[in-house]
Amino acid sequence: MCGIVGYVGNRPSLGVLIGGLRRLEYRGYDSAGVAMIDAGGRLSTHKRAGKLNVLTEELTASPIADGTTGIGHTRWATHGGPTDRNAHPHLGDDGKLAVIHNGIIENFSALKEELVGEGFTFASETDTEVAAVLLGREYRETGDLTLAFRRVVGRLHGAFTLLALHEDQPGVVVGARRNSPLVIGLGEGENFLGSDVAAFVEHTRRAVAIGQDQIVTIRPDAIEVTDFEGNAVETHPFEIDWNPAAADKGGWSSFMAKEISEEPDAVANTMRGRIADGQVSLPELDGVGSVLADADRVLILACGTAAYAGMLGKYALEKWAGVPVDVELSHEFRYREPVIGPRTVVVSISQSGETMDTLMAVKYARERGATTLSICNTQGATIARESDAALYTHAGPEVAVASTKAFVAQVTALYLLALHLASVRSHLDETQLRDALDELGALPDKLRTVLETAEEIQELARGMSDTRSVLFLGRHVGYPIALEGALKLKELAYIHAEGFAAGELKHGPIALIEPGQRVFVVVPSPRDSNSLHPKVVSNIQEIRARGAHIIAIAEQGDVAVLPFADDVIRIPLTAALFEPLLSVVPLQIFAMELAAAKGLDVDQPRNLAKSVTVE
Numbered sequence: 001m002c003g004i005v006g007y008v009g010n011r012p013s014l015g016v017l018i019g020g021l022r023r024l025e026y027r028g029y030d031s032a033g034v035a036m037i038d039a040g041g042r043l044s045t046h047k048r049a050g051k052l053n054v055l056t057e058e059l060t061a062s063p064i065a066d067g068t069t070g071i072g073h074t075r076w077a078t079h080g081g082p083t084d085r086n087a088h089p090h091l092g093d094d095g096k097l098a099v100i101h102n103g104i105i106e107n108f109s110a111l112k113e114e115l116v117g118e119g120f121t122f123a124s125e126t127d128t129e130v131a132a133v134l135l136g137r138e139y140r141e142t143g144d145l146t147l148a149f150r151r152v153v154g155r156l157h158g159a160f161t162l163l164a165l166h167e168d169q170p171g172v173v174v175g176a177r178r179n180s181p182l183v184i185g186l187g188e189g190e191n192f193l194g195s196d197v198a199a200f201v202e203h204t205r206r207a208v209a210i211g212q213d214q215i216v217t218i219r220p221d222a223i224e225v226t227d228f229e230g231n232a233v234e235t236h237p238f239e240i241d242w243n244p245a246a247a248d249k250g251g252w253s254s255f256m257a258k259e260i261s262e263e264p265d266a267v268a269n270t271m272r273g274r275i276a277d278g279q280v281s282l283p284e285l286d287g288v289g290s291v292l293a294d295a296d297r298v299l300i301l302a303c304g305t306a307a308y309a310g311m312l313g314k315y316a317l318e319k320w321a322g323v324p325v326d327v328e329l330s331h332e333f334r335y336r337e338p339v340i341g342p343r344t345v346v347v348s349i350s351q352s353g354e355t356m357d358t359l360m361a362v363k364y365a366r367e368r369g370a371t372t373l374s375i376c377n378t379q380g381a382t383i384a385r386e387s388d389a390a391l392y393t394h395a396g397p398e399v400a401v402a403s404t405k406a407f408v409a410q411v412t413a414l415y416l417l418a419l420h421l422a423s424v425r426s427h428l429d430e431t432q433l434r435d436a437l438d439e440l441g442a443l444p445d446k447l448r449t450v451l452e453t454a455e456e457i458q459e460l461a462r463g464m465s466d467t468r469s470v471l472f473l474g475r476h477v478g479y480p481i482a483l484e485g486a487l488k489l490k491e492l493a494y495i496h497a498e499g500f501a502a503g504e505l506k507h508g509p510i511a512l513i514e515p516g517q518r519v520f521v522v523v524p525s526p527r528d529s530n531s532l533h534p535k536v537v538s539n540i541q542e543i544r545a546r547g548a549h550i551i552a553i554a555e556q557g558d559v560a561v562l563p564f565a566d567d568v569i570r571i572p573l574t575a576a577l578f579e580p581l582l583s584v585v586p587l588q589i590f591a592m593e594l595a596a597a598k599g600l601d602v603d604q605p606r607n608l609a610k611s612v613t614v615e
């Protein structure tokens with residue numbers, strides 16, 4: 001959580017910092033702040049509780065002296081509430097050094113005690129201020145920010161990306177990272193730092209990802225990267241293939257609305273160049289090809305929406321590739337003694353590629369001999385770099401906190417992986433493979449058809465804005481969609497929502513049904529010979545008999561649901577495994593519209609941040 005941006009160069013820094021923070025605000029929006037070395041060579045700091053707008057309105061009302069060196073921060077509070085005092089930057093004791101931080105310094109209490117014993121005082125409740133005071137103390141002895149960092153980082157436990165500048169070193173910003181992300185943006189006569197490339201993509205498309213336990217010093221015309229001991233580290237610049245405009249709202253009412261509208265492209269772009277002559281081609285997996293072919297088990301690790309994508313991956317990998325698959329929440333995985341071995345392939349899924357729980361789970365699995373493969377959306381992401389192989393989704397930047405287009409792109413990538421394994425392991429014949437690829441190829445157009453139902457769903461949502469509880473039911477691949485529908489409604493509209501496997505109803509949850517209870521049911525196609533359609537229709541009848549108000553998501557032409565459903569949302573015909581890629585969209589739109597009808601901030605729901613970079 002928390003977004004970080006740094007700048008040194010030849011133009012006024014404030015605009016660069018605020019622009020970067022605007023693009024990083026999805027990472028946290030409890031408070032925002034900037035520190036600059038102004039034209040007079042003085043450190044100036046401005047910070048406010050609340051969203052970035054609170055700060056920018058104040059800076060517009062009372063303009064400040066700008067400079068060409070600065071750092072900026074948007075916060076998701078961990079230590080200390082979201083107040084002006086706890087907002088970053090924090091200052092060293094002489095007021096000449098400013099620090100911003102993403103992560104948690106776990107031993108900050110002990111360090112603070114030591115510093116208080118030496119006579120230092122603190123203005124905030126944050127762990128970050130401890131790092132600022134330590135850096136200030138070491139700067140006084142070394143007279144150099146990079147050297148001061150080298151002395152301090154070894155004393156910090158936990159996760160941190162820290163950026164600092166000092167009034168006596170204009171034109172220099174220094175950063176360090178452990179277990180939290182940091183990327184350099186390479187410019188002409190200027191350089192940038194950011195939590196991710198979104199921070200500076202409008203200024204440069206060349207970037208360098210900073211590795212674990214490294215310190216970076218940027219000047220207008222040079223960058224220097226070392227390890228924590230000061231040994232030089234070779235850097236590997238990469239090109240950012242995101243269009244900067246993709247990170248703007250582009251006329252939509254919210255990023256979420258825009259991102260839902262981009263789902264057909266997210267699926268098409270994730271497939272692009274990866275299907276040829278009836279085969280899936282994934283050259284990025286060549287390095288782990290033999291392990292994939294011989295794997296005796298796949299273990300999928302992810303959190304939240306990405307974990308629901310993983311559940312769908314299980315159905316596809318087991319059916320098409322015949323390999324046993326387990327799906328686990330990353331944060332539950334490494335705190336027991338999971339059995340993994342050299343023939344276990346761990347597939348992690350993460351839009352941001354920075355989720356701390358997933359990153360730590362991947363490291364844990366790798367240390368125990370598993371081969372790790374990550375599915376990420378953000379280029380240069382830590383999880384991708386910490387894995388043996390990475391399969392990128394090409395959904396483009398996802399800014400809204402609620403994940404939408406990344407989800408369909410993740411499922412697409414998993415299905416490509418499953419079909420690739422199916423041919424490597426000779427588990428599908430040519431016709432079966434071709435049929436599945438044809439269905440996959442037809443999805444973008446079918447998604448466009450689903451998007452045409454948006455107004456109908458908006459109407460439905462408006463009529464339900466006073467609803468206090470909504471249930472979601474599904475079976476087989478409809479089950480993860482029920483879970484995802486409930487998650488979306490909880491996080492966006494703050495409504496109690498639960499997803500159930502429909503078969504589980506009679507084992508307890510049916511007791512929740514009372515007259516008027518709204519229940520979404522994801523109905524499978526009746527055309528499939530193994531279809532669970534009759535069973536789901538029976539489930540609908542059971543809850544309908546107890547007064548539930550049913551909203552069915554069913555394929556076009558399914559008339560069997562009509563007598564029992566109060567509302568029916570239609571999706572185009574496709575094969576069973578592909579239905580979730582279509583049925584999830586109405587649920588995303590519903591949650592968004594219900595939140596909007598309640599006057600809530602759809603892009604930045606309360607208490608949340610997009611990248612969960614602390615455990």
Ligand code: M6R
Nearest residue numbers: 304305306350351352355402403
């Ligand atoms: O960046 P990741 O995909 O690793 O994030 C995982 C979850 O935090 C994320 O999907 C979260 O559940 C979303 N807010 C759901 O909309």
